[in-house]
Amino acid sequence: MRKISLIIKREYLTRVRKRTFIIGTLLFPLLYMALIFGTGYIAEKSRQNLNVAVVDSSGYFTESMLAKENMIDKSSTLSLVPKAGPGFNFDSAGYDAYLIIPPLNWAKGDSSLQLKASKSYGPGSTSIVEAKLNRIWDRIKNDSLDMDEAKQVVFSSSRLNLHFTNTTDPHADAKTANGIGYACGFLIYFIILIYGSQVMMGVMEEKTNRIAEIIVSSVKPFQMMLGKIIGIAMVALTQFLLWIVFVFVIYNVTKASGGNMSTTNNLVGSVQAIFTSVNMPVVLFMFGFYFLGGFFFYSAIYGAIGSAINEDVREAQSLSFPVTMLVIISIVLMTSAIQDPTGPVAVWASIIPFSSPIVMMARIPYGVPGTVPYWQLGLSMGLLIAGFIFTTWFAGKIYRTGILMYGKKPSWKEMLRWAFRRN
Amino acid sequence: MALLEVQHLKKYFATQKAVDDISLTIEKGSIFGLLGPNGAGKTTLIRMITGIFYPDEGTIRLDGKPFDPVNDVRDIGYMPEERGLYKKMKIGEQTLYLAQLKGLSKSEATRKIKEWFIKFEMESWWNKKVEDLSKGMQQKLQFVTTVLHEPKLIILDEPFSGLDPVNSNLIKDEIFNLSQKGATIIFSTHRMEQVEEICDHIVLVNKGKKILDGTVKAVKQDHKENLYSVGIDPMISLPEQQRPFDVVHSEAHRMIVRIHEGNKPNDVLQYLLQNGAAVNAFNEILPSLNDIFIKLVEGTPVTRQFQNINA
Structure with a gap:
């Protein structure tokens, strides 16, 4: 255990201390703010x-x-x-x-x-x-x-507006739920792709640097892989927490300054609307769960691919293509699920582990247990946990062989053989 | 007493018998040479001894107890042939990390790193990155990370590749030094002149099997071809009759002879003196390990790979 925590610490610190991490973390919210205020300003101008x-x-x-x-x-x-x-x-x-x-x-x-x-x-x-x-x-x-005057008032007020309310979860507002669902789904999608490929590149670096054999003479290959995955998950989590803090600070500052620009007021208003109209604690907790679950599920596979390849980046692309395809299919399923959050596509795609992290996060803002019954949520979470335990075990087997194997790129068939070999 | 006892070790892969029933014993405090051409199974054997691979069959005993890969890593220092370090990581931090992975506490590791850095004049390296070092410097650092935790068993795979003669000697002296302090060293290489210089005991493996086992001296004795070098000045012609040897090679004032089966060196001298030759030198030629190696391995398909290609 002590050794895994050493590996986690190294993976975490070397990444968080990198200039690219700091710049990326700071720049992303600034760019985002610039986009919102900038478009308003340009339209005005x-x-x-x-x-x-x-x-x-x-x-x-x-x-x-x-x-x-x-x-x-x-x-x-x-x-x-x-x-x-x-x-x-x-x-x-x-x-x-x-x-x-x-x-x-x-x-x-x-x-x-x-x-x-x-x-x-x-x-x-x-x-x-x-x-x-x-x-x-x-x-x-x-x-x-x-x-x-009196007749005019009667005439102009005769318009009917239809407003949707979910009776089991009065917090769920369809329009904001839709927006939050999209945002959550896409964030998990980006995390899996960006940080998953970081796991892959990290493993590949250790292999091509020839430090892998030195490390595995001190720790089990499985510990080495797990340490890397957990360390990078914590980097992603750190980046998220920082962003949430930024948003919170910016939100409070703009609210306090009571800016006279209409875009500022709109922004403050919409953030307020989001926080009051959707069951935020449930959404945040579930986001944390599916974020980690989805990341572990995919990054283990990306780690295994990283262990199998050599210096060539094209090898990495061709082996990881099927996996990346699964992530992209998930986002396609998500866009259809968000239009019809109780339809059969949405239900099954949010239960099957490969797509559940992205699709379920698009459904949850519509309300639990209104739109997503407890049995679906429970099944989805259980299957995702089982799924990432399986992929981690499976990837560990490939990793153990691959990390010490130099030479030609193995095919998926060979990698499967490594996984099911006795020793 | 034996530090490492390996009994009937086997490891088969899908396409080859990497290690096929090898047994060997390594005495405590000795420097042991593990020789063999590329692909002979050395690395697989070492990986089983270091706990990276599980053997299919056979037993490994370390210091009298069955080998426990999880806890015994503390007692083993392994420098693989395919070695490397994190290029972007600071040297001090990296050395500390590797030592802690071996099980050292942070304070203990820091103290030992400082000692070694002073010994090898590497104090100024602490905050540098590995990518700033030359290849030779990296090798030195690699050696330090291997022996830092004072393992009982040190396994070095081609430790001198990429080192200049000065640094080579520095490492060589340190190997003797560690051996004197009681560490047991397994030394895997193709470079026979180094083996003759450093090792007490050698084992030669080929195609997964052990084909030679003994002290350097004994191995040479076992493989000698009764060759002697004779210095004669002035050279005279010698009669063929009753000559107890064949001339293998002859120069102006020297010839190399192979003594016939059943004859002794004294018979040669007697014959020469009787024929009036003025002998000014007479000594036995023992085969070099290199010759023995080539003789034993030659004829197997892997022979052509016998060269140092990892530099």
Whole structure:
């Protein structure tokens, strides 16, 4: 036991102390924040105030209505222009765009207008004009129906909204559950691929460095493999905990500073919504379980592959391809499971060990035991534990032979023979 | 008393009998040479002795007790032929790690590392990385990590490959030193001149079987071909009649002779003196281990692989 802990300590410290780990851990949340704030900022910046000429053929639009709207929202200007001849140039008259309102026909209900300009403008700019036109249009409709204030309130409030509630788990909100499910599934997917290949490369390094035989003359090969897997799992866990701490700190700082940017408010609001709408302790605990379970399940196989290959990275790719394929299939199954979290594909893919870490994590935010009954969760967890014990045992057998074997790349068939050999 | 007793050890792989019924005994404090061409089964034999492989059959006794791979690693120091270190890890840390894996406590390991580093003038290496060292320096470091925990049994596979003569001698002296302090050393190599110089006892294996076992002296005696070198000045022509030897090779003032079966060296001298030859030198030529090795291994398909290719 003491020897395994020595190996775990070495694997952990050499990785955590590496500059790439520190930079990666710091940079990822910063990039993430930059993405969120940056897109908001760029959208804000790229919005232009348009000066629009309105040519009215319907006779409903009046100068006073436009002026009133222009007073309320100054981000764009609408001005009524008398019907001009074909030679009239909007650009030289100082307008960015013009719009012609055709003679209106109530029965036909034609509501599509053309905004024309000599340049292109993004939806951020035109949507303001559209909103303004619609407010004027509402007023025109109200006026033509002779509606007073009270009638107008009744008319505009008559919209029905459908909201979904899970009766067994009132916390589960379908929309946030969907988002959390996606996030968890993809995180586990990335962990398995990134840290799984770290296990593979680590084992390969020990083999090509020729230090493997020196280590196995002190410890059992199985201890050596297990120490590496656990050490790297702890590196992944550390990175996660740091990220959670970062998010927590950033969240509290932005909340405390009460930023006036609408994107900040949206972010704080949505984080708050996530924490209140989903059973967070269950999700976090299960994430920890499936994260470790999935990692152990796959990294043992990646370790075995690392022990079988030599210096050549192409050998690593060709041997690990089938395993990587399983991970990718899992993420495909996950995207279908998240649309229909109680369907047969979702249920079985979340129980079978190779896909369960990713698929089950997409289902759990929808609610336990509402969407995921206890028997499914229990079976899935039990099978995953059995699964990673099996892959670790199996990989240990291959590892023991492979780590001391130099020369040509073995096939999967040969590796299976190593695994089931008596000694 | 024997430190290591190996009885009828067998290890068969899918395609070959790597070790096929080998028995040997190694005395405490001796330097033991394990010889054999590439692929003879040396490494497999060593891996069983170090607990890396389990034997299919046979027993290993270490220091009078059955060998226990888990607990006896503390008593064994093994430097494999395929050796290496973590390239990116600091030397001090790495040495400490390897010593702790052998079962030393941190403080004990630190103290011993410092002693050895001073002895080998490696004090300034502590915070350097292995990739900063030359190959010879790495070998020195490798040797230190092998013997640091003061094992009773030290197994060295080609310890001098890649070393210059100065560092070679440094390691050689240290091997004698450790042997004097009571450590038993198994020395596996192809380099026969080193074996003659260092080893007390040798075993030659080929194709998984032991084909020679004895002290260096006895082995040479067993394989001598009754060759003598005779110095005669001035050289005269000798009559064929009643000559008790054949001339194998002859030079201006010297010839090499093989004494006929049943004759003694004295018969040669008598014959020479009777014929009036002025003998100024007469000595026996014992075969070198190299010759014996080649003679015994030759004719088997693996012979052509007999060369040092790990450098």
